[in-house]
Amino acid sequence: MSLRSLVFLVFASIAFASEAADVGVATIAGGGGRVLRGASWIKLAEGLRLQDGDIVEAADGAQVQIELASAPIVGLVGPGDVYLAQLAPRAPVHDIAVRRGWIKAVSGKASAPLRVRAAVADIELSDGVVVVHVDDE
Secondary structure: OOHHHHHHHHHHHHHHHHOOOEEEEEEEEEOOEEEEEOOEEEEOOOOOEEEOOOEEEEOOOOEEEEEEOOOOEEEEEEEEEEEEEOOOOOOOOEEEEEEEEEEEEEEOOOOOOEEEEOOOOEEEEOOEEEEEEEOOO
16 A cells, blocks of 8 residues: 555545534425535535534525434524534434524424523423524524
8 A cells, every 4th residue: 555545545534534423404494594514604405414513594584494313303484593512313412502583393202302502591302392482682
């Protein structure tokens, strides 16, 4: 194996290991939106795989539905945004933070617990439905 091949394999392994795991998928993306991943904005579209640490932003009047791999479903109505934090498969409680907008989260008995964080409260959901509105003022 040449030195060039070895260097390539090392860098490819580092890039693969540092890539974030998919934690869910956008199943509804009506009315416009975008996702901030790292330092890049990506157009929100149905079928887009979401990763831990993504910020999902819905435009004014837009409707977004996120189905998480751990089973909870999160709906967002814009203008609004949510931060997908600590959604790794082994996390004991999955966190999403709502900065603004309307959000509806649904979690079943088989789902991992979901914590919805907002400026006014933190709500932990393990089997039920919660609707939260956060005004950006």
